[in-house]
Amino acid sequence: MAATPFLLLLLPTFFFLSPSPAAAMLHPEDFLALQSVRKSLSDLPGSDFFSRWDFTGDPCFFPGVLCSGDRVVTLALGDPRAGASGLAGRLHPAIGRLSALSELSLVPGRVFGGIPDSITGCSSLCFLALAGNFLSGPIPAGISSLRRLHTVDLSFNLFSGVIPPSISSLPELSNLVLSHNLLSGEIPNFPSSSRLLHLDLKHNNLSGELPALPPSLRYLAASNNRISSEIATVVPPLTNLEYLDLSSNFLSGFIPPSVFNLPLSSLLLQRNELAGEVLPEAEVRIPEVDLSYNRLSGEISPLLAAAGRLYLNNNRFTGEVPARFAESLESAGIEVLFLQHNFLTGMEISPAAEIPVTTSLCIQYNCMVPPVEAPCPLSVGVQKTRPADQCPEWRG
Secondary structure (H helix, E strand, C coil): CCCCCCCHCCCCCCCCCCCCCCCCCCCHHHHHHHHHHHHHHHEEECHHHHHHHCCCHHHHHHHEEEECEEEEEEEECCCCCCCCCCEECCCCCCHHHHHCCCCCECCEEEECCCCCCHHHCCCCEEEEEECCCCCEECHHHHHHHHHCEEECCCCCCEEEEEHHHHHHCCCCCEEEECCCEEHHHEECCCCCCCCEEECCCCCCCCEEECCCCCCCCCCCEEEEECCCCCCCCCCCCCCCCCECCCCCCEEEEEHHHHHHHHHCCCCCCCCCEECCCCCCCCCCCCCCEECCCCCEEECCCCHHHHEEEEEEECEEEEEEEEEHHHHHHCCEEEEEECCCEEEEEEECCCCCCCCCCCEEECCCCCCCCCCCCCCHHHHHHHCCCCCHHHHHHHHC
């Protein structure tokens, strides 16, 4: 798997706990449901998760099963330890008969098919995490009837169709992770009263405009989609936002100065169609700012020199690089400064300047002779400066 699914970060901490010996025998309906679940799933080679699922005993003592009284309240299918093999098969509709189930999770494996519509029978469900499998088909609209849901993680699967609009109205929803699927259509609107904290929709086929999002949001990732709106009216009101990744879309318009005031650890807007000047209102102390591969222009603001890693390459910036960048480079205040493929005319830095080995600088392919030798990524090419006919001050 290319990345750690959100599931592995949220798996119940009591996965390996067993009920007390005094616990009652399992309710017959739950007993039969677990038998059906077991028949529809199997261990992949290297996994022995089901080796202790012996129905001659009490299923409340099975790995991944937690009971309260005579009912199953947690079903964590598969061994969640890093590197452990997962399960194969399909999710049986009998899961919906576990009426007291509050947590359902599935470790990454090779489970196919869809989410059974019968999931609506799990009216107490709070936590649903099925990441890292081969689940497909639409996301059941009936999930929105599970009013206690606070976490939904269906990432790294093959789900298609639209995001059910009603899912955004779940009153307790705080984590919605649908990344790395085949979802299309628009992102649903979320009411301002929503408790949503974490929204991850990256690597899908979503389109349209960014909808209104609740001010509670702290994490927003919707990169690698086909979103085509402007960010000026949507992002600035998200004053609690700590992470923003809208890269590789079709966003246009300008970057509002107030975006740089958000308490962000990462601001990732690369590979869009953003244009205009970048004019922060105060020093930008965001650890990572990536605005590369856009249509941004004008002079580079010295207020950006306080960023930890700054990517402004492949834009239309002009003028001289402010002296504060040279100071930040020499003091190791900035780790990465990529300015290549612009129309910059100079940089005030001594040719003898010693740039720390931990710092990456690339300024080639501009309208200047690079003042220092700085190794660039191979993708930049070998040409140090732009052709003279692309640099007006060099003509004639």
